[in-house]
Amino acid sequence: xxxxxxxxxxxxxxxxxxxxQGHRNSEWTGLGPIMEEDIAxxxxxxxxxxHAWALYKIMQxxxxxxxxxxxxxxxxxxxxKCCHFVEHPNGxxxxxxxxxxxxxxxEAIRYELLQQSxxxxxxxLAKKLKGEIKYHTLHANAWVSQLCxxxxxxxxxxxxxxxxxxxxxxxxxEPGGEAEEILIAEKVxxxxxxxxxxxxxxxxxxxxVAGLNLPAEKDAEPVYGGRKGYHSIYLQPLLEExxxxxxxxxxxxx
Amino acid sequence: xxxxxxxxxxxxxxLNASGEAVTVQEGENWNVFEVxxxxxxxxxxxxxxCVHAPNAQLALIFAKEQFxxxxxxxxxxxxxxxxxxxxxxxxxxxxxxxxxxxxxxASGFKVMEKINKFKKAAKES
Amino acid sequence: MKTNGLNMVxxxxxxxxxxxxxxxxxxxTADFGDRTKFSNLQDYQNNHSMYGGGYxxxxxxxxxxxxxQIHDDPEKLTEFEDRISRGEKIEPGDWMPSxxxxxxxxxxxQHAHSEIIGALPEGTWITxxxxxxxxxxxxxxxxxxxxxxxxxxxxxxxLGKSREAMINDLLSGKSxxxxxxxxxxxxxxxxxxxxxxxxxxxxxxxxxxxxxxYGPYCRALERICYEESFHLKQGHDxxxxxxxxxxxxxxxxxxxxxxxxxxxxxxxxxxDKNSTHSEKLMQWKxxxxxxxxxxxxxxxxxxxxxxxxxxxxxxxKLKKDEATGKWDYSDPDWDLFKIVINGGGPCNKERLDVxxxxxxxxxxxxxxxxxxxxxxxxxxA
Numbered sequence: 001x002x003x004x005x006x007x008x009x010x011x012x013x014x015x016x017x018x019x020x021q022g023h024r025n026s027e028w029t030g031l032g033p034i035m036e037e038d039i040a041x042x043x044x045x046x047x048x049x050x051h052a053w054a055l056y057k058i059m060q061x062x063x064x065x066x067x068x069x070x071x072x073x074x075x076x077x078x079x080x081k082c083c084h085f086v087e088h089p090n091g092x093x094x095x096x097x098x099x100x101x102x103x104x105x106x107e108a109i110r111y112e113l114l115q116q117s118x119x120x121x122x123x124x125l126a127k128k129l130k131g132e133i134k135y136h137t138l139h140a141n142a143w144v145s146q147l148c149x150x151x152x153x154x155x156x157x158x159x160x161x162x163x164x165x166x167x168x169x170x171x172x173x174e175p176g177g178e179a180e181e182i183l184i185a186e187k188v189x190x191x192x193x194x195x196x197x198x199x200x201x202x203x204x205x206x207x208x209v210a211g212l213n214l215p216a217e218k219d220a221e222p223v224y225g226g227r228k229g230y231h232s233i234y235l236q237p238l239l240e241e242x243x244x245x246x247x248x249x250x251x252x253x254x
Numbered sequence: 255x256x257x258x259x260x261x262x263x264x265x266x267x268x269l270n271a272s273g274e275a276v277t278v279q280e281g282e283n284w285n286v287f288e289v290x291x292x293x294x295x296x297x298x299x300x301x302x303x304c305v306h307a308p309n310a311q312l313a314l315i316f317a318k319e320q321f322x323x324x325x326x327x328x329x330x331x332x333x334x335x336x337x338x339x340x341x342x343x344x345x346x347x348x349x350x351x352x353x354x355x356x357x358x359x360a361s362g363f364k365v366m367e368k369i370n371k372f373k374k375a376a377k378e379s
Numbered sequence: 380m381k382t383n384g385l386n387m388v389x390x391x392x393x394x395x396x397x398x399x400x401x402x403x404x405x406x407x408t409a410d411f412g413d414r415t416k417f418s419n420l421q422d423y424q425n426n427h428s429m430y431g432g433g434y435x436x437x438x439x440x441x442x443x444x445x446x447x448q449i450h451d452d453p454e455k456l457t458e459f460e461d462r463i464s465r466g467e468k469i470e471p472g473d474w475m476p477s478x479x480x481x482x483x484x485x486x487x488x489q490h491a492h493s494e495i496i497g498a499l500p501e502g503t504w505i506t507x508x509x510x511x512x513x514x515x516x517x518x519x520x521x522x523x524x525x526x527x528x529x530x531x532x533x534x535x536x537x538l539g540k541s542r543e544a545m546i547n548d549l550l551s552g553k554s555x556x557x558x559x560x561x562x563x564x565x566x567x568x569x570x571x572x573x574x575x576x577x578x579x580x581x582x583x584x585x586x587x588x589x590x591x592x593y594g595p596y597c598r599a600l601e602r603i604c605y606e607e608s609f610h611l612k613q614g615h616d617x618x619x620x621x622x623x624x625x626x627x628x629x630x631x632x633x634x635x636x637x638x639x640x641x642x643x644x645x646x647x648x649x650x651d652k653n654s655t656h657s658e659k660l661m662q663w664k665x666x667x668x669x670x671x672x673x674x675x676x677x678x679x680x681x682x683x684x685x686x687x688x689x690x691x692x693x694x695x696k697l698k699k700d701e702a703t704g705k706w707d708y709s710d711p712d713w714d715l716f717k718i719v720i721n722g723g724g725p726c727n728k729e730r731l732d733v734x735x736x737x738x739x740x741x742x743x744x745x746x747x748x749x750x751x752x753x754x755x756x757x758x759x760a
Contacts, residue, residue: 282742288760312748
């Protein structure tokens with residue numbers, strides 16, 4: 001029997017990341033740089049929110065968790081376990097694209113490893129999402145590599161977005177302490193450090209071909225705290241907004 | 255400054271409310287690619303519309319969501335609209351008599367009639 | 380490639396007798412008739428008030444039409460009109476009267492703008508939609524509106540106006556969009572009323588238009604109507620959820636209905652008796668149904684569904700005359716309708732300012748990947 005607290009911590013972090021990232025990306029719907037991209041980016045935002053939903057459902061069905069809607073939309077800020085990276089407002093499209101690139105490669109690696117998870121319910125989910133996530137990384141790679149080779153301004157914007165995003169992105173792999181050790185020992189997944197190493201290799205290869213300098217990990221101060229419930233100033237207003245209609249009558253069905 | 259929008263997303267955009275003209279340059283919406291959609295393995299790719307994209311790689315990526323997000327789809331093709339070669343509309347008359355050329359059609363050959371006639375004749379003789 | 384601001388237009392180059400590579404070159408003058416240049420037409424439109432149903436704003440164009448007709452080859456015109464009366468579709472490469480081309484561009488372009496602007500009032504609630512199902516359905520719906528805009532701009536482009544030129548005419552206010560999107564979505568209930576009733580009204584309009592004569596527009600509408608049926612269903616579902624919900628929810632949806640009823644009645648345009656729509660447009664199957672007929676069809680299908688839920692509509696006269704099958708109703712305020720069309724609505728400015736923001740902030744992305752040396756063409760079908 002796998003330690004429920006530990007597996008809950010992992011699933012909550014994964015689901016909250018996907019939910020908030022999807023929520024942020026969905027804000028671009030109708031406002032994107034060109035119609036075709038608007039449609040593609042919106043689809044991926046929907047997929048992310050869908051990933052979160054699927055994870056909350058696993059927690060409800062397998063781990064005696066609460067109703068996914070209530071859990072996702074109505075918790076207190078400190079009970080969310082997302083990293084600061086996904087909380088930041090969208091800013092310009094360069095930031096959103098770079099966040100999408102860094103986030104989705106991490107997600108792709110995580111789900112690939114979870115196909116072998118000893119926590120059985122994660123296996124079919126990881127297999128099911130494989131195709132979706134493949135499109136997300138394909139989309140991100142195409143944009144990053146094309147924009148980085150499309151003139152000085154565009155390259156500079158992407159480099160600057162990478163510099164801003166990198167320390168935040170390291171927050172995706174915030175060490176999970178004792179709970180993480182248990183999950184590694186139980187072969188639920190190989191742990192944050194292992195995912196991060198694969199991720200660094202992967203993104204380094206794509207970014208260097210694109211002509212971007214990946215900041216050295218040792219020089220970057222990872223932005224941690226999210227997994228312990230300490231958040232950036234952006235999360236609380238986001239949560240108030242996200243739950244605004246729900247909260248007008250929590251007993252009602254919407 | 256418009257901070258009164260009911261849309262919180264809009265309030266975060268920091269709109270320029272000066273009323274200054276904004277224009278899009280010709281060519282800024284890139285080139286046009288025709289999209290062909292394959293519903294299932296073994297089926298033809300069928301023309302379903304087009305996407306604006308700077309190159310074929312992004313055209314295919316855009317086509318996947320604009321034309322493959324709802325209905326069943328297993329593959330897509332994209333090709334620059336400029337590379338499509340077609341007949342002129344007024345040259346439709348070249349195709350006009352096709353239907354009359356029954357020697358190209360199974361219905362143009364009355365084999366059974368001939369066989370039956372032969373059999374009937376053989377029986378009678 | 381030569382450029383000349385807004386008025387660049389594509390035209391088709393005929394290369395040989397049998398083969399016409401569908402290469403469309405950029406020209407500085409419109410090929411839509413010798414006399415009339417596109418820019419003048421646009422000015423003409425802009426200086427005349429526009430009325431009309433759904434996404435179509437009629438203009439008083441009788442003078443224009445007569446002059447245009449003189450320039451159309453009478454033999455070709457007869458052939459064209461015969462083709463339409465036989466129920467055949469017109470395709471991009473076909474000969475067509477310049478007035479037909481002009482009216483279609485205007486119609487399809489306004490329809491496209493309506494989709495892009497229509498994404499904004501509902502987008503208002505994307506970040507606040509209650510629960511996964513509603514949130515995902517709303518994002519998907521707003522996404523579809525952008526997708527519809529994309530399809531419609533492509534259809535209009537086959538007639539010779541570039542997408543960039545259409546976007547510019549939207550941003551400058553030269554080209555209109557459906558009036559109904561100049562109203563704010565104040566509460567979550569507004570989203571359900573829009574999703575249910577505005578989409579229902581749009582479907583009535585679009586099904587009529589999908590039987591029109593221009594092939595590319597019909598094909599775009601076929602796909603659009605298919606997706607609208609999902610919008611209508613999810614809108615109806617969310618609407619009924621509130622109508623069958625708590626007292627507060629019912630109050631919310633009733634309030635939204637009260638506010639949206641007049642814009643919905645405006646949606647199909649002024650009564651036929653006041654509308655100067657041209658018989659030619661009907662004959663050419665550009666305009667497919669009269670404003671009053673579409674409004675009546677809408678009322679007949681949807682008012683009972685509203686009343687079924689025990690909700691009311693803010694019009695005491697609203698009643699079906701069983702003898703004629705026609706609905707009676709109070710005339711909505713048509714002066715207000717004109718004021719809103721001409722920029723005086725509660726959200727006209729915000730809507731265009733948001734579109735301008737999107738175009739301005741997306742510019743670096745588009746420009747970075749522009750390739751002016753590429754062999755370029757308009758959509759072929």
